[in-house]
Amino acid sequence: MSRVVVTGRIPDDGLEILRTAGEVWSWEHDEPIPVDVRNEQLADADAAVTLLTDRVDDAFLDAAPRLKVVANVAVGYNNIDVAACHARGVAVTNTPGVLTDATADLAMALTLMVTRRLGEGERLIRSGQPWKWSMFMMLGAGLQGRQLGIVGMGAIGEAFAARARAFGMRVVYHNRRAVDAETEARLDARLVGLHELLETSDVVSLNCPYSDATHHLVDEAALDRMRPDAYVINTARGPIVDEAALVEALRDGGIAGAGLDVFEHEPDVHPGLLELDNAVLVPHLGSATVETRSAMARLAARNAVEVLAGRPAVNPVA
Ligand code: GLV
Numbered sequence: 001m002s003r004v005v006v007t008g009r010i011p012d013d014g015l016e017i018l019r020t021a022g023e024v025w026s027w028e029h030d031e032p033i034p035v036d037v038r039n040e041q042l043a044d045a046d047a048a049v050t051l052l053t054d055r056v057d058d059a060f061l062d063a064a065p066r067l068k069v070v071a072n073v074a075v076g077y078n079n080i081d082v083a084a085c086h087a088r089g090v091a092v093t094n095t096p097g098v099l100t101d102a103t104a105d106l107a108m109a110l111t112l113m114v115t116r117r118l119g120e121g122e123r124l125i126r127s128g129q130p131w132k133w134s135m136f137m138m139l140g141a142g143l144q145g146r147q148l149g150i151v152g153m154g155a156i157g158e159a160f161a162a163r164a165r166a167f168g169m170r171v172v173y174h175n176r177r178a179v180d181a182e183t184e185a186r187l188d189a190r191l192v193g194l195h196e197l198l199e200t201s202d203v204v205s206l207n208c209p210y211s212d213a214t215h216h217l218v219d220e221a222a223l224d225r226m227r228p229d230a231y232v233i234n235t236a237r238g239p240i241v242d243e244a245a246l247v248e249a250l251r252d253g254g255i256a257g258a259g260l261d262v263f264e265h266e267p268d269v270h271p272g273l274l275e276l277d278n279a280v281l282v283p284h285l286g287s288a289t290v291e292t293r294s295a296m297a298r299l300a301a302r303n304a305v306e307v308l309a310g311r312p313a314v315n316p317v318a
Contacts (some may be wrong), residue, residue, distance in 0.1 A: 002308045004048075004308075005047070007026075008026075008050075008051040010293075017298055032053060042067070048069070056080040063202060070093070071093045078211065091316060092316070093303035095296045098295035101158050103287055107156070107160045111148075113280045122136060148160075149171075150174070152206065158187065171188065202231065210236065211231055228253055238263040238265070246270075263282055
């Protein structure tokens, strides 16, 4: 019988699927599992179901000599040293697909929030300050006829592009390779170089995975290329953006605003961002719907069960 260790709270339907593979132990608290507890539990674990807040590195793997699979309950897997896992014959899986719509919805929501100054408006009302409607109060930017530039045209990028099209935006994208012709035609999206994307887009959205190649992709030089009336949206991973450079650009009018779901040193947020009205800040909520989190837990569980049964994972990370 296999033993599965779940390093944090996940929805029950995921746990139920895991129980079909054997004995399941899970850390049932919202605060991170202490390393000594984790290591003790990993000692005889065949599978680990992990969250994006876990660091799966050599220390984790050293504690888990029997491990066959790390099933991350997230589409991003930058928290996992995949090469170290593979070197020890440990499979790695993620949960693509099931969180595409929720994350694209959040990218659209952040775009609307920052361009229409909704956070600022909310803060004004809640501050109790007197206000009355006036012609020039809190004017934002409309999206119709504006250009969305998507960096990383995977499933989430495409889903955001489709939403933006419904709001009257046109789409360009930057990706390692062109998406298929049918998708390009459906989204009327054009592949461009990163510089052109930065220089010509009204909204730049980050939808790429985080890796050494995308670390600080949006740095001072990239922000300098952007127009002063343009916005950055990040629903991918915080360190894709140089947060200190972003604060400077937002403060000095280098760009108009930013909508951020993720942060460079999460859960810490650059103190400069907290003071800026043109930054909309939400706490990594991209996949945070009841339905999506359940679907992620079920998919991660299926991945673990398949590997434990000696079958190929549904979503292996290569
Ligand atoms: C969330 O950030 C995920 O990668 O699933």
